[in-house]
Amino acid sequence: MSVNDQVTDLDRGVEGIGDNYEAKYGFHNPEDYMTKLPKGLDHGVVEAISQKKQEPEWMNTERHKALDIFMAKPMPTWGNQDLLGQIDFDNIHYYIRPKGEQARNWDDVPEDIKNTFDRLGIPEAERKFLAGVTAQYESEVVYHSIREDLEKLGVIFMDMDSGLREHPEIVKKYFGTVIPTRDNKFSALNTACWSGGSFIYIPPHTKVDIPLQAYFRINAENMGQFERTLIIADQGSSVHYIEGCTAPTYSSDSLHSAVVELIAMKDAHIRYTTIQNWSTNVFNLVTKRAHAHEGAVVEWVDGNLGSKLTMKYPSIVLKGERAHGEVLSIAFAGNGQHQDAGAKMIHAAPNTTSRIVSKSISKDGGRSTYRGMVQIARNAGGCKTNVECDALLIGDAARSDTYPTMDIAREDVQVEHEARVSKVGEEQLFYLQSRGLSEDQARLMIVNGFIEPFVKELPMEYAVELNRLIELEMEGSVG
């Protein structure tokens, strides 16, 4: 459902000016933890994490191997070198366990943590329109629920640690098969110190028609959050998973580095929606990849609003015939932010199709980059791919760059690529102003229109929330 349908009330948006991230999301609780490992990362820290989780030997070994790979791999030599150079791996806490046990009832969650999620609207959203929720606070999932009827159908939705304990055979079979540890420096980092994240298994032909949601919250200063998510949709099943994330505003940096692996079996359908709204002191360096088998559909709906630097390129390997992949993303880069995002499609089987729609808004000194790759393998005849990149610039200091790569090994395929950069124009503003909208209202309307193709893919409640977030971000724009 589109936000246009309920008619955006622009005047309310203007009243919202003066609200800010600080008040809504940037707050933090006093630190009261069961475990807080000292800053820095070495084999001792990795061993401590593994010990606390009492995990099987193979995972322990995997973690230590991963740490060696992380240490050995250089930092990326591409992307924003200035910002990447600011990451101080020695100034991060790699594991923090909040007090209390994981609860299945909000009343059993420690008071201050419960209040945090109340302020973020999670229990309310759960009551209204979710089939299951996990809430992660620092390194651990503190709350988890799933609708009983789904559980009876054999749907598994729990945190990754519980997944490893309760379903070791599934986890061992698939863990790291989509994103190998040595894929990149940050996938190795995640594998070494992962904690929390979601484990989802949907049995054959089971349709979960109401979204499952995970919410990730960082509370401590200099926190490193490394959740690990694995979603397996068995043959002919479908699931929509949504994740949200926020953090307090601190003057020093935190690091969020997730690994998300999706496996869509024959004719399965996975939609993975992210609304990332980290505070602007968070480095968000995430690896997300999916395998789509024969006739499967995988969609990444990826919204990046927050963080200091995001580097994230959701990927889909179209492994089976007729598989379809979509990446639909928006990025919003305000002053001091760099959203380096994109998509990767690998057509590894014949007659596979894909679509990438990337929209970015750079405001004031903000910077957005689209980095995308489409590969069509030699054996993959009859493929179709369509890539659309749209960048909107607000203010003279905003910047946008596009790096599309096409690697096409054969000729009988259909490849379309379109890229546009536009500025919020004086004529557009004047037109709307001449009808009674203030300059702020006019600019907001133009931006809302620009992201509409993205917003209309979100469930109604998220669409409304996203529009509010954009209003916040638009606050105090210079023209």
Add this chain to the structure above:
Amino acid sequence: MNAKTPVFSCRDVHVFIGDKEIVKGVDLDVLPGEKHALMGPNGSGKSTLAAALMGHPSYRVEGRISLRGIRVDALAPHERARLGMFLGFQYPVAVPGVTVASYLRAVLTARRGHDIPVREFRKEMDAAFVELDVKKEFVTRYLNDGFSGGEKKRLEILQMLMLQPDFALLDETDSGLDIDALKVVSEGINKAHREDSGLLMVTHYQRILDYVKPDVVHVFMDGRIVRSGGFELAGELESRGYDWLLPETVTAAEGISS
């Protein structure tokens, strides 16, 4: 306010783009109920004048502009609009992603200064759509995005009808319209015009004036009104063109400079 107070007036209005003077002193009074036409050759500055009167940020304007006796020349465009001014664009601008319905609701709310219940709004919008013979599907289309010239113009007048301005400036509303669309649009303008409102149509051709009959016709050349008269002046321009008025302009200018 008595009946003789102009609904719109300007005094000694000059418009500059950078250092270049485009409009060189315009005085104009539009009384309640009056329709005026501002005619002139291409490049005479009449569209610039219309945009400047609405407060276009690219122009520097000197002189006094009043709406119902209230000075508006220091106000932002949206403040003028909320007070009751309207500018119908020659080239309406597209806003992709924003539906016609949500746009109309936003501008109507801005103009009236209060929320309009959805049901009431729908009723008003539907009536305006019928009036301007615009297909219902347009409510969900994105504003002016991929519209034909004629569709854009219909939507401009539809907005005029809904916003009920006290004074409307219409810039080349007839351009790009076929005869059927011209009739519909003209009927819309006549309907939107009230006994207590004023209208100034900026146009190059006489065509639209056969359907929206002006009380006063001004001839605008080289940044000035060089002659004003009744409806018959439009006919004279149609048959004789503008050139016959040119020597007067030259003489007048020489008169001032000597």
